[in-house]
Amino acid sequence: MKFISIAVKDFKELVRDRRGLFFILLFPIFFMMIFGFAFGGMGENNTPHNIAVVNLDQGTINSTGSNVNYGNNLTAELQDQNYPQNNDVKLFNVTTTSDSNAKDLLRTRTVDAELVIPANFSDSVQSLINNTILSSTGQTSSANKITSTITISGDTSYIGFGVAQGTLVGYLSQYQQGIVTAITGAQPVQYINTSVQSVAGTSSFTEFDFLAPGMMVFAILLLATTVAAILTREVESGTLLRLKISKMRSFDLLFGGLIPWSLVAGAQVVILLVVAILLGLKWQGSVYSILLAIVIGIIAGIASISLAMIIASFAKNDRQAANLGTLIVVPTAFITGSFFPLPAEYVNLFGHSFQIYDILPWTHTLTALRSVLVYGSGWSVVSSDVIISAVLALILFVIGVFLFSKTRLGAES
Amino acid sequence: MIEAKDLTKKYGDLMAVDGLSIGIKKGEVFGFLGPNGAGKTTSIKMMVGLLRPTSGTVYINGTDVQKVEKGTIGMCPQELMLWEYLTCKESLDLMADMYEVPKKVRDPRVKKLLNDLFLVEKADTIVSKLSGGMKRRLNLALAVVHEPEVVVLDEPSEGLDPQSRRVLWNYIRAMRDKEGKTVILTTHIMDEADQLSDRIAIVDHGKLIRLDTPENLKKEIGEGDVVDMKISDTSRNQDLINELAKEKDVISVVEINGRINIRALNAVAKLPMMMQTVERLDVQVADISVRQNTLEDVFIDLTGTGLRE
Numbered sequence: 001m002k003f004i005s006i007a008v009k010d011f012k013e014l015v016r017d018r019r020g021l022f023f024i025l026l027f028p029i030f031f032m033m034i035f036g037f038a039f040g041g042m043g044e045n046n047t048p049h050n051i052a053v054v055n056l057d058q059g060t061i062n063s064t065g066s067n068v069n070y071g072n073n074l075t076a077e078l079q080d081q082n083y084p085q086n087n088d089v090k091l092f093n094v095t096t097t098s099d100s101n102a103k104d105l106l107r108t109r110t111v112d113a114e115l116v117i118p119a120n121f122s123d124s125v126q127s128l129i130n131n132t133i134l135s136s137t138g139q140t141s142s143a144n145k146i147t148s149t150i151t152i153s154g155d156t157s158y159i160g161f162g163v164a165q166g167t168l169v170g171y172l173s174q175y176q177q178g179i180v181t182a183i184t185g186a187q188p189v190q191y192i193n194t195s196v197q198s199v200a201g202t203s204s205f206t207e208f209d210f211l212a213p214g215m216m217v218f219a220i221l222l223l224a225t226t227v228a229a230i231l232t233r234e235v236e237s238g239t240l241l242r243l244k245i246s247k248m249r250s251f252d253l254l255f256g257g258l259i260p261w262s263l264v265a266g267a268q269v270v271i272l273l274v275v276a277i278l279l280g281l282k283w284q285g286s287v288y289s290i291l292l293a294i295v296i297g298i299i300a301g302i303a304s305i306s307l308a309m310i311i312a313s314f315a316k317n318d319r320q321a322a323n324l325g326t327l328i329v330v331p332t333a334f335i336t337g338s339f340f341p342l343p344a345e346y347v348n349l350f351g352h353s354f355q356i357y358d359i360l361p362w363t364h365t366l367t368a369l370r371s372v373l374v375y376g377s378g379w380s381v382v383s384s385d386v387i388i389s390a391v392l393a394l395i396l397f398v399i400g401v402f403l404f405s406k407t408r409l410g411a412e413s
Numbered sequence: 414m415i416e417a418k419d420l421t422k423k424y425g426d427l428m429a430v431d432g433l434s435i436g437i438k439k440g441e442v443f444g445f446l447g448p449n450g451a452g453k454t455t456s457i458k459m460m461v462g463l464l465r466p467t468s469g470t471v472y473i474n475g476t477d478v479q480k481v482e483k484g485t486i487g488m489c490p491q492e493l494m495l496w497e498y499l500t501c502k503e504s505l506d507l508m509a510d511m512y513e514v515p516k517k518v519r520d521p522r523v524k525k526l527l528n529d530l531f532l533v534e535k536a537d538t539i540v541s542k543l544s545g546g547m548k549r550r551l552n553l554a555l556a557v558v559h560e561p562e563v564v565v566l567d568e569p570s571e572g573l574d575p576q577s578r579r580v581l582w583n584y585i586r587a588m589r590d591k592e593g594k595t596v597i598l599t600t601h602i603m604d605e606a607d608q609l610s611d612r613i614a615i616v617d618h619g620k621l622i623r624l625d626t627p628e629n630l631k632k633e634i635g636e637g638d639v640v641d642m643k644i645s646d647t648s649r650n651q652d653l654i655n656e657l658a659k660e661k662d663v664i665s666v667v668e669i670n671g672r673i674n675i676r677a678l679n680a681v682a683k684l685p686m687m688m689q690t691v692e693r694l695d696v697q698v699a700d701i702s703v704r705q706n707t708l709e710d711v712f713i714d715l716t717g718t719g720l721r722e
Contacts, residue, residue, distance in 0.1 A: 002510060002511055002513075005506075005507055005510040005511070006507075009496065009499065009507050012498060012499060012503065013496065013498040013499065016539065017498055237494060237495070237496075237497075238490055238492050238493075238494030239494050239496055241463070241488075241490065241494060242488075242490075242494050242508065242556075243511060244463075245462075245463065245483065245486065245488055246483060246508065246511035246512050246559075247483045247484055247511060247512055247513050248511045
């Protein structure tokens with residue numbers, strides 16, 4: 001098990017090189033702090049959120065026998081809402097439309113979020129009213145408890161959605177509360193549920209909440225620069241030559257190196273999460289979310305180390321590796337949306353349309369990390385992104401091993 | 414044991430190694446002697462399979478060097494190739510693991526190596542905190558931790574203090590005498606080649622000039638002494654060389670780095686004759702010394718020039 005000896009060696013070198021370790025761990029924290037202070041209050045501003053409302057509500061008969069449609073009422077309420085601190089500005093720009101059209105509007109980012117009012121919405125509101133009246137007069141009724149679910153959907157990689165969904169969830173709970181207090185003043189039983197991409201959202205979402213996972217991905221991407229420099233130093237110092245003439249295989253060297261560095265990536269996720277929470281990140285989830293986030297971080301780490309192998313295959317010395325690394329890593333961080341979301345760019349290939357940024361494993365890592373940490377999603381929601389990023393990381397690793405072996409581990413010519 | 418045939422290495426227009434053919438016997442210390450840039454390192458890199466020759470073949474025990482089992486050769490490079498953040502013991506353990514040395518064998522072997530190379534007290538010291546001499550010794554230890562059949566040492570004494578050099582030389586002799594290893598040594602230090610090598614290959618400009626034992630090489634140019642002279646007006650060097658060359662007792666006379674080297678039997682007795690020649694040309698002696706024939710003189714005789722640094 002030569003790769004274990006290599007992993008132990010790399011781990012010892014990593015821990016004993018205090019300056020390098022300091023840089024790896026503190027530099028991203030520094031970035032996180034800048035972003036925390038810069039964007040911590042943003043998103044809570046006074047611009048209307050563009051939403052598409054798909055009202056499927058079929059109405060209901062109320063206690064006086066009239067036909068009412070609470071879906072229409074909710075739509076009108078959404079249109080009428082103003083910012084509490086600025087009465088001249090609407091909270092939402094509402095576009096009422098069909099589901100398919102709403103999806104198109106989402107894709108072009110004309111709207112931030114889509115809100116679907118279900119067919120039984122009026123029934124559930126009427127049920128809420130009836131039961132509230134009954135309970136206020138001391139009667140209990142188990143009959144006619146109808147619940148409905150309003151679905152809010154959108155692109156989780158788009159900051160506009162993050163802010164809009166937070167506001168919508170907050171407003172919908174207010175709406176339900178409003179109905180009950182209008183009747184009795186009592187606390188409502190939950191009759192109207194909201195579902196944001198099947199996960200819970202936050203009520204006061206800021207840009208920092210959206211950007212914090214991006215900082216984690218940026219930190220993991222930065223590992224590529226450090227690891228590339230270390231690999232090149234191994235070439236420069238000649239220690240690679242020693243290993244090369246031994247019985248070590250390329251796999252031992254590169255897989256052995258992968259272990260401590262991908263653990264660093266996992267550790268970075270935890271450290272940066274703690275820092276982000278201290279800076280005000282309103283994160284969702286539990287210990288399970290952290291574990292899931294660490295796994296996602298490790299996968300991104302593997303991709304970064306693979307990128308480092310590719311860089312180290314071409315760099316002549318560690319300075320060149322660091323420079324080349326920065327030249328590749330920073331634009332990649334932008335492309336993956338680590339700093340701010342880029343406009344969607346779709347390309348058509350073999351009859352399928354996909355986002356060009358999706359070819360990078362870190363794009364999926366970011367989406368998955370954001371879902372897990374900010375929206376509190378579980379494995380079922382992020383599995384596809386995690387699997388895709390793992391597959392892409394594996395492809396990158398194979399390319400890295402191939403190039404590094406070819407350029408650095410064969411006999412010189 | 415090692416058979417190199419017509420080894421050639423070309424870098425663009427530069428012929429680094431030109432048709433080198435050498436056979437190295439099992440259990441001998443074989444020295445490559447030549448100035449820096451003579452093609453020594455390039456030659457041994459090809460001989461251990463680290464560098465592909467432009468043409469020619471290398472066989473180790475009858476097997477093509479590219480196919481020979483890894484671990485047959487141990488290479489101690491000219492430069493220090495060490496992991497700065499590992500300790501001496503950790504470095505040796507790592508290399509032993511890389512050569513698949515079982516832990517039971519590895520531990521006593523590492524202990525012995527540290528002891529033999531006077532590194533026991535520094536076993537748990539981080540490499541970056543070692544002195545230059547200690548690093549050199551560790552550099553060698555890393556090359557032999559797997560007990561290879563062939564040990565290649567590229568300029569092992571470079572930058573060593575006298576104490577470390579003595580430790581190293583003793584260790585090289587012990588490898589041959591006690592363990593029967595084949596040692597290939599490159600050096601530009603005459604004394605090192607003379608003291609350690611069973612046979613010496615003199616190379617310059619990528620070509621093998623002569624291959625023999627140090628004794629035979631010295632015999633080949635005679636047992637004369639060398640008068641090393643410097644005259645005040647070096648522009649007259651050639652005149653003096655021409656005059657001295659006419660003397661029948663003078664074996665050879667050459668100019669080396671502005672000085673005149675005169676080789677003659679019983680040189681002390683020939684000094685009056687030499688001084689008369691100097692006076693006849695009306696030049697003055699700035700510096701003069703007489704010494705015994707060395708390997709360097711062999712080199713000068715063969716190449717017509719001194720060793721370049």
